[in-house]
Amino acid sequence: MSDLQTQTLVPQLDTIFPDWVRPDDRAGYQGYIVETEHLLAVAKALRDTYGYDLLSSVTGVDYLPEGKLEVVYHVFRTTGGPIFVYKVQVPRDNPVVPSLVPLYPGAELQEREAYDLLGIRFEGHPDLRRILTWEGFAGHPLRKDWHEPYFEEEAKPYKSRWPEGQVRRAEDLNPFADNVDYPAGFDPESLVPDADDTLYKTLFRVQQAQHPEIKTDAIVVNLGPQHPSTHGVFRMVALLEGEKILDLKPVMGYLHRNHEKIAERNTFLQNMPFTDRLDYIASMSNNFAYALAVEKLMGVQPPERAEYIRVIMAELTRIVSHFIAVGFLLNDLGAFFTPSLYGIKERELIVDIFEMVSGSRMMCNYFRFGGLARDMSPEAVQKTKELVNDRLPRKIDEFDRYLTENEIVRQRCEGVGVLTPEDAIALSATGPVLRASGVPYDVRRAEPYSIYDRFEFDVAYGLHGDIYDRYLVRMEEMRQSVRILKQALRDLPEGPIMTGKPAYQVRVPAGESYGRVEGPKGELGFYLVSNGKPNPWRYHVRAPTFINLTSLAPMSRGGKVADVVAILGSIDIVLGEVDR
Amino acid sequence: MSEQERRTEPYEIPEEMKSQVAVTTLDKIYNWGRSNSVWPMMFGLACCAIEMIATAASRYDFSRFGMEVMRPSPRQADVMIVSGTVTKKMIPTIVRLYNQMPEPKYVIAMGACACGGGPFKEGYTVVSGVDRFIPVDVYIVGCPPTPQSLLNGLITLQKKMEQESIATSRWYSKAPSQPIPIPVLGPDLMDPRKFDLIRQQSAAKKAAQTADGEVENE
Ligand code: SF4
Numbered sequence: 001m002s003d004l005q006t007q008t009l010v011p012q013l014d015t016i017f018p019d020w021v022r023p024d025d026r027a028g029y030q031g032y033i034v035e036t037e038h039l040l041a042v043a044k045a046l047r048d049t050y051g052y053d054l055l056s057s058v059t060g061v062d063y064l065p066e067g068k069l070e071v072v073y074h075v076f077r078t079t080g081g082p083i084f085v086y087k088v089q090v091p092r093d094n095p096v097v098p099s100l101v102p103l104y105p106g107a108e109l110q111e112r113e114a115y116d117l118l119g120i121r122f123e124g125h126p127d128l129r130r131i132l133t134w135e136g137f138a139g140h141p142l143r144k145d146w147h148e149p150y151f152e153e154e155a156k157p158y159k160s161r162w163p164e165g166q167v168r169r170a171e172d173l174n175p176f177a178d179n180v181d182y183p184a185g186f187d188p189e190s191l192v193p194d195a196d197d198t199l200y201k202t203l204f205r206v207q208q209a210q211h212p213e214i215k216t217d218a219i220v221v222n223l224g225p226q227h228p229s230t231h232g233v234f235r236m237v238a239l240l241e242g243e244k245i246l247d248l249k250p251v252m253g254y255l256h257r258n259h260e261k262i263a264e265r266n267t268f269l270q271n272m273p274f275t276d277r278l279d280y281i282a283s284m285s286n287n288f289a290y291a292l293a294v295e296k297l298m299g300v301q302p303p304e305r306a307e308y309i310r311v312i313m314a315e316l317t318r319i320v321s322h323f324i325a326v327g328f329l330l331n332d333l334g335a336f337f338t339p340s341l342y343g344i345k346e347r348e349l350i351v352d353i354f355e356m357v358s359g360s361r362m363m364c365n366y367f368r369f370g371g372l373a374r375d376m377s378p379e380a381v382q383k384t385k386e387l388v389n390d391r392l393p394r395k396i397d398e399f400d401r402y403l404t405e406n407e408i409v410r411q412r413c414e415g416v417g418v419l420t421p422e423d424a425i426a427l428s429a430t431g432p433v434l435r436a437s438g439v440p441y442d443v444r445r446a447e448p449y450s451i452y453d454r455f456e457f458d459v460a461y462g463l464h465g466d467i468y469d470r471y472l473v474r475m476e477e478m479r480q481s482v483r484i485l486k487q488a489l490r491d492l493p494e495g496p497i498m499t500g501k502p503a504y505q506v507r508v509p510a511g512e513s514y515g516r517v518e519g520p521k522g523e524l525g526f527y528l529v530s531n532g533k534p535n536p537w538r539y540h541v542r543a544p545t546f547i548n549l550t551s552l553a554p555m556s557r558g559g560k561v562a563d564v565v566a567i568l569g570s571i572d573i574v575l576g577e578v579d580r
Numbered sequence: 581m582s583e584q585e586r587r588t589e590p591y592e593i594p595e596e597m598k599s600q601v602a603v604t605t606l607d608k609i610y611n612w613g614r615s616n617s618v619w620p621m622m623f624g625l626a627c628c629a630i631e632m633i634a635t636a637a638s639r640y641d642f643s644r645f646g647m648e649v650m651r652p653s654p655r656q657a658d659v660m661i662v663s664g665t666v667t668k669k670m671i672p673t674i675v676r677l678y679n680q681m682p683e684p685k686y687v688i689a690m691g692a693c694a695c696g697g698g699p700f701k702e703g704y705t706v707v708s709g710v711d712r713f714i715p716v717d718v719y720i721v722g723c724p725p726t727p728q729s730l731l732n733g734l735i736t737l738q739k740k741m742e743q744e745s746i747a748t749s750r751w752y753s754k755a756p757s758q759p760i761p762i763p764v765l766g767p768d769l770m771d772p773r774k775f776d777l778i779r780q781q782s783a784a785k786k787a788a789q790t791a792d793g794e795v796e797n798e
Binding site for chain 1: 622623624625626627629630631633634637638639652664665667669670673677697699700701702703704705706707708712723724726764765766767768769770774775777778779781782783784785786788789
């Protein structure tokens with residue numbers, strides 16, 4: 001095979017590594033199952049020989065009936081093309097998997113999450129600690145035999161909610177009348193809480209390993225969880241030498257709302273409103289990704305009109321999200337609130353359209369499997385047209401005029417928080433962060449979903465990988481979104497908005513699927529495993545900002561404290577999605 | 581006419597002074613001043629915080645009611661708007677922030693999550709309402725509440741303030757107010773006020789388990 005072919009064709013892993021790899025032949029599954037001992041070798045070959053350079057998602061699935069835990073890896077090529085899946089299987093009672101961090105540093109936070117929630121131990125991981133829960137938490141909550149304190153039944157709808165026509169609250173079933181549970185024979189007084197000791201120890205360990213000879217007075221500074229710069233309840237622990245950052249650890253989980261555990265009890269449709277609350281600034285694009293994943297499993301295709309309305313909503317969402325991102329980046333730079341007020345003003349107008357079509361400003365819950373919940377009224381279309389054709393381009397230009405050449409913006413942003421293209425790919429960054437580093441990867445182009453192959457638009461990208469380029473990429477993306485919107489509104493056909501009848505309970509065949517979209521903040525993916533029942537067996541969200549945060553520490557090292565705030569702002573995190 | 585207003589009547593104000601002198605009660609002017617400069621703490625937890633920011637922004641603009649100054653520090657804030665899901669990992673910080681706010685202090689629970697757990701209530705790290713730990717003055721329903729209903733909640737808080745009196749206020753009483761004990765993160769969230777109950781129930785659980793084990797062994 002020529003080099004070009006190896007780099008572009010999908011490799012047949014089972015013929016390349018016949019002894020190590022077998023195809024995943026369960027009905028409805030794709031990809032390959034790799035022997036655990038050979039995982040690193042196969043992953044390295046895939047990365048170096050076959051060009052799968054970006055590890056998109058790492059997650060685990062608990063197959064309780066078979067007594068196995070499975071780790072699922074999704075990789076793709078930044079030159080485009082579909083996603084590639086491979087898995088390893090380990091016994092539930094001793095789940096040890098080699099860590100992929102040495103190959104793909106972007107796996108760091110994701111492997112920590114799989115360890116925290118499923119108890120999979122990754123050998124060779126540099127810092128395997130709990131991430132979403134806290135040190136000392138009892139158990140691994142996403143295991144199927146782990147029950148939460150308010151546990152009622154394995155799957156919804158619960159029968160226990162209405163015994164004899166009476167409402168019963170979850171509190172009534174719990175001995176503490178609260179959402180808590182403790183191990184048997186536990187004595188609260190004898191407990192020594194961890195109180196971040198493990199965290200601080202890791203920080204100092206890194207310091208000691210890097211400069212064993214130097215005995216400087218490095219100090220630890222906490223930013224957050226309540227801090228105006230952290231965009232919610234995020235926390236950064238920085239190890240400082242003077243004002244210089246030696247190392248930094250992101251600490252999250254302050255908004256961990258157990259999205260995945262709840263979703264595995266819910267029916268498929270019941271999850272739709274929950275996806276709204278992931279990236280709550282861009283609810284429509286979350287709906288989109290989830291609907292795509294379920295539709296892939298069900299094998300349905302939404303009608304034309306629905307496809308167009310979906311694209312319109314997703315692009316409006318992108319504009320809202322970028323307005324807010326840019327506004328709040330300026331907040332972090334010290335332009336206290338004025339630029340964000342300009343952004344929020346435009347958001348209000350777009351949110352009005354969301355309210356017209358879905359009935360809610362923020363939590364739209366608008367997409368359904370095979371279509372949409374409601375049609376877009378002619379007034380809503382008219383209003384969107386006015387906004388898109390007239391006001392938005394003007395307002396984006398206005399932003400541009402006020403900010404792009406602003407002296408302070410340029411001084412604070414240019415050359416700060418640089419991420420090279422190689423690092424960005426290795427750290428699994430996606431979305432504007434990846435593109436600003438000079439890798440023009442956009443899922444809408446790389447693997448077009450829905451009807452994105454019909455529109456003309458350019459993929460915005462930067463060349464320097466600094467904060468300023470991330471800002472420019474977002475500005476350019478807003479313009480491109482307006483361009484897509486104009487085409488979509490021009491071509492919007494009449495017709496039905498739903499394939500088949502709307503139903504509360506959908507039939508989802510057994511199998512797995514991965515639906516992904518180019519969300520405003522990066523690649524948003526949903527990994528679903530269905531076993532043919534009304535509830536998903538596994539429901540995993542590949543949250544773009546969570547994974548983009550892996551690059552926060554490498555970008556900040558060596559910089560100043562004040563820059564960290566701006567770097568964080570340029571990643572544009574939303575905690576609902578980071579912590580889920 | 582309320583009791584207070586009637587009491588001001590006996591004071592006759594000469595005609596020529598009417599435009600310069602007003603007679604009122606101390607409570608009234610004290611509450612008038614306070615309730616029109618309620619500074620919220622800049623503190624967002626989750627999705628509801630976005631609607632809180634929207635309420636602060638130009639279209640809804642809660643500075644019309646004297647709330648324009650959002651303070652990131654609890655020391656300078658009058659009201660804590662708990663805007664979003666309260667998790668077990670976050671509640672120690674929230675209680676600490678509440679303890680750090682100077683009196684008089686108020687709490688608004690904004691949204692279903694802060695009021696009672698909301699859509700994520702069944703989750704294993706979600707606190708079923710912030711009022712399990714700190715006292716709440718106004719509850720606002722909705723997921724998220726619209727900016728209008730947040731404004732309504734803030735106005736309700738102002739009305740509540742206007743009912744208060746210096747004579748009975750807790751912040752001028754002799755005894756200092758007691759801080760709320762900070763919850764501890766162990767195997768699960770532990771409220772220091774409930775240690776006895778936790779010990780009791782865990783022992784009972786253990787007893788039940790050993791009894792079960794013996795039955796199985798037989
Ligand atoms: S009440 Fe709804 S909108 Fe508000 S924080 Fe909870 S889930 Fe989010």
